[in-house]
Amino acid sequence: MERSCGNGTLRLSDVGKKVTLIGWVSRRRNFGQLVFIDLRDRSGLIQVVFDETISEQIKDVRSEYILQVTGTIEKRGEANPKMPTGEIEVKAEEVKIINSAQTPPITISDDTDSLEDTRLKYRYLDLRRPILQQIMMLRHKVCMIARNTLDAEGFVEVETPILARSTPEGARDYLVPSRIYNGKFWALPQSPQIYKQLLMIAGMERYFQIARCFRDEDLRADRQPEFTQIDIEMSFVNEDDVFGIVEKLMKDIFKGIKNYELEDHFISIPYAECMSRFGSDKPDLRYGNEIIYLDELFKDTEFTVFKNVLENKGTIGALKFENAADQYSRKGLDKLQEFVKHGFNAKALAYLKYENNELSGSIFKALSEQEHQALIEHLELKNNDLVLVIADQAKVVQSALGGLRVRLAHELNIIPSEEQYKFLWVTDFPMFEYSEEEGRYVASHHPFTAPKEEDIDKLFSDPANVSSRAYDLVLNGYELLSGSIRIHDQELQEKVFEAIGLTMEEAKLRFGFFLDAFQYGTPPHGGVGIGLERLIMVLAGTENIRDVVAFPTTNSSLDLMSESPNVVDQKQLDVLGIELKK
C-alpha cells in the first residue's frame, strides 16, 4: 500500500511536501464542517485536517478506524509543543477508509485510565498505546545491541531445548506430559544452565543465548511464569574475563539506548563488605547513607541494652540522614519501629535527633553526657540530622538498617532525580545457606558454582563459612544478573552435591549425564544470566514488569486475553495417558 513515511517522523522542514500516510484514528474533533484527526502509526501521531470539501467522506469515521490519507504538509497556526509533529499538520486531499472499528473498550493513550485487567484482556489494543509500542521497540533494540556486541566478541548463539529434563532443585518445573511415552514428562527449563555448561564441555568456548526461561512460582509482583535471560558462558576464564564482557555489553547498551557513557569498569565489593556497609546484597549506590558501627564508641557504656548486645557478640549500627529530623514525628518513627520489628525481626529501633545544637531521642536519657558528645563528633552531626540505631546480632542489624536505608531514601527523596546508573559487582557470595524448611544446607546460587579455592576444605566442616565464586551485578538497587565461575572437576562437583545432602545416588539420578560429562576434558568456565525484563524496566523507567512483556500474565499467572490456562478436550488428555485428580 502506498505510504510516504511514518506519521511521527514529519517535521517543519517537510512543509509543502505531498504525502500519503496510513494510520489509526487516535482522536477526532469536529468544528462544523472542519474535522481534525490525529492519525497514529508506530512512529507517532500527526494531525490531519479535513475541510468541507472532503469531511463528508469521513463522516462515519470514529476512533481506531484505519485511514489512508493523501495531502500536503502545512505549518500549523498554533503549534502543539506536546507533539513532536506539533508544528505541522496534513491538509487532506484524498482519503480512503482501510478498515472500520467498533468503539474500543479501553482508552488508547499513554495516560489511559482504564483498569489494568481490562487492558490485559484487550492487550492488542493496549499495545497500541505509544508508550508500550516504544518499550517493545526499545526491547528489540537492546537485544540487537546485545547480539551484535556478543557476536563481535566471538560468542555464538546456540538454541538449547525448551523440552528438557526435570531437575528439581530450586524453583518448581513446568511439566509437559509425553504422548509417545505415557507416564513420562519433559520439563520447561528454569534456565539453560546445564545446556550451556555442556556447550563449554563441547568446546563451544563462547556461548550466548537470549533464552526463554520458566519458573512455576507463586505470585510475586515482579515475576512472570516465563521470562527471558541474556545467557552467557565462557571457557578458560576467571571473574575478570566475565566482568569485562558484561561491562562491554552494558556500555554498548547504555550508549545505544540512552546515549549515556558508562565507566569502562564497574566497582566490585565482596558480599560480606556489602552487607556490612549497606545491609543489602543489592545496594543502590546513587546515595550514601552507609551503616556506621558504634561498637567502639560504646565499648565501655553503662547503657544496659547496648552493653548486653556487645557482650553477646552483637553489634550497634546506625544510619544518619541529613536534614531529616523534622521529617519524622513520633508517629513516623513508630512506623519505622514496626517496619524493623516485623520486617526484619529486630528487637527495637532507637533514634536520635540533633536540632538546634541539642541531641534528643529515644535513647538520649540512657546515654551519658560524654556519649552524647562522642556521638555528635563521631557522626559529625549537623542541625536537623536524624540518626537511627539498632543494637542486635549483626545479621539483624544489617538487614534492618539495609531496609531502613532504602525506605528512607524513598521517603526523603534522597535518590537523585537526574538519570544516573550506578553499577556494582557483588562477589564472594556464601556458597550455602541453611534452609529451615528442608533442614539442610542448600546452594545459595546453584550447585554448579565453584567454591573459593581456599574454602574447599571447609565444605563439610564449616559449610556456613564457605565463600563461592558467585557474583551479582547490581544496578541502582536492582539485581540485574547473577553468575559464577563453575566447578569443572567431577570430584569437586560430587563433593558439593554431598555437602547439600544429595546422596551420590540421588545426584546421579538427577544430574547423572551431566556428572558423566565432566570426565571427558572439561574446560574451566563461567558465565552469567542477565534478566532481560529487569534491564528493560530500568531502561524504560517502569516498575511494572507487564510494561516490558508483549503478552504478559497477571501476577497470578493468568493470561486474561486468551483466557489461558484453559480446560482441554478429554481426548487430548487420553492420548497423554493422564487424568485429572478427583
Place this chain on the structure above:
Amino acid sequence: MERSCGNGTLRLSDVGKKVTLIGWVSRRRNFGQLVFIDLRDRSGLIQVVFDETISEQIKDVRSEYILQVTGTIEKRGEANPKMPTGEIEVKAEEVKIINSAQTPPITISDDTDSLEDTRLKYRYLDLRRPILQQIMMLRHKVCMIARNTLDAEGFVEVETPILARSTPEGARDYLVPSRIYNGKFWALPQSPQIYKQLLMIAGMERYFQIARCFRDEDLRADRQPEFTQIDIEMSFVNEDDVFGIVEKLMKDIFKGIKNYELEDHFISIPYAECMSRFGSDKPDLRYGNEIIYLDELFKDTEFTVFKNVLENKGTIGALKFENAADQYSRKGLDKLQEFVKHGFNAKALAYLKYENNELSGSIFKALSEQEHQALIEHLELKNNDLVLVIADQAKVVQSALGGLRVRLAHELNIIPSEEQYKFLWVTDFPMFEYSEEEGRYVASHHPFTAPKEEDIDKLFSDPANVSSRAYDLVLNGYELLSGSIRIHDQELQEKVFEAIGLTMEEAKLRFGFFLDAFQYGTPPHGGVGIGLERLIMVLAGTENIRDVVAFPTTNSSLDLMSESPNVVDQKQLDVLGIELKK
C-alpha cells in the same frame, strides 16, 4: 587464561611467532621421545611438536585432555594439505595440563564411525567434531544476518508466549498442566501465528521473531518436536511486499554465508501450473524434465487404455530422460512400476526407449506406426532417450510423474554437482482440502489465510475450487517457508470457519478473543514462517536435521543424552492435580 589466538587461524605467515594456545588433544602420535599432538579448539586444529626436552611432561596426556601450550610457530618439513594449518606446527616450549579426560566413548572426528545413537547420548562430545561446531556457528551467523537485515527494514522482534492457549487445529499441541489452576492447561505454540496477527492489530506494523515452535507429531525423519521459525508479519501489504522482504533476506544470507549472489527477484508459479508442469508443489528447478502432455497427440488413438482414459476426462503425461534408456533394465523399470503403483496409486507405468533410431517399450506394439513417428517428433527423441508414460486421472498422473521426476533425477545424477540455488514462489494454493479422516474440508494452510477475492463467493458452493492467497518459497526441491496474506475482516473470518465446518460456537470457544480483536481496526496484513532448520540444512549441505540442532532428539522424540522425557516424583504430579492413567 593466556591465549594468543585460535589454533586454526595460524598460517605460514606466522612462522617465527611465539604463541600460547589452548585446546583439546585430538590425536597423539609418538616417535620415540618425539610426540606430535593435534590440538583442537573451536577455530580448528594445529600440530604441536613436543621434543625430548618436554615430552616427559605430557607422558600421561591422552585424547581429549586440555592443554595450554606455549611455543614457536615453525614451518613443517612436509605440509599436510588437508589441514588449513598444515604448512606449520608449534614447537612446544612450555605446557600445562588444564584438565584430564577419560577415553571418550565415541570417535571425535568429522569421519567418525560411531553409531548415531551413541553420539546422541554423548552429544557434548559429538559437538566437539569440527563439522558440527562449524554448523552451529553457521546457524548463529544466519540468525545474525536475518536479524540485522530485518532490523534495517524496520522490523521489530517481539517475543511471544511459549505458555499459550491450546487451539487444536492442525497438529497436536504439547500441553502444560497448571499448578495454580488445577484441571487447566497451557499449550506450547505450534507457531506464533495468532500472536503475530494480534501484533498487527496492535499496530506493530512490521514484526519478526526467531521463534521456537512445537508440534507433537508422530515420527518423521526430518522433524523435531521443537523447531525454529524465522517468523515475519507485515501490515498494509500484498504478496509482492512480502516476497520483496524475503528475497532481500535470502540474498543477504546467501551472500553472507556462501558469497553467492542470488537474483533480486525469484520466479513465481501458481500452484496449479506447478502441479501440471512438475507434478509437485515444491519442484527442484535445478533440472528440467517437465511433464509433457500427450492428450492432443493421442486424441484419435485406437489404443484402448489411452482412449478410455481420455474419455473419462483423464490425461496422458510423460517424462523424457535424455540418454537414460540403457540405465533402466527390465528389472529397473519394474521397480519404477511398483513405485508409482504403491506410492501414488497409479494403475500402471508405461515406458518407451529410443535406441539406434528405433522405438521400443511396453506400449510400443499397442501404438500405431503414425503414433510412433508423432511421439519421436513431438518429444524430439534422440538416441538412448527414455520416456515414462502414465495415463490416469490428472491428479494421479501429476503426482506419480512428479515422484518419478525426483527419483530419476537422483538415480541418473541429473542434479548439477556445482552449488546452485533455485528459488521459486508457488502461489495460489487451494484454500481447502478434503480430509477423509475428518469427513470435511480443512484449511490447506491455516484458517486465517485469505481466499482470493474473486473466489469468495465459492466458499460454500464450490470449496474445492477456492484459491487462497497462500504461498510457499521452494528452494532446490525443499519447502523453505510458507505464508499468506491473512483475512483482516471479521465477517470473512467467520465465513471461513463455517466453511471448514466449525460452528460459530466452536469457533468462538477456540478463537473467540482472536475473532473479537478483528473488530477494532485490523490492518490488511500477511507474512511468512521460514523453517530455520531446513534453511541451515540446505546451507550446510546435510540431509540430517540433527546435524543443525545443538541438542536434538531421536526420530521418536527421545533425548538420549539427558534421558528425557523421564518419570517425575509423585508429589510433582500431586501439585498439578493430575495422575497417570492406569
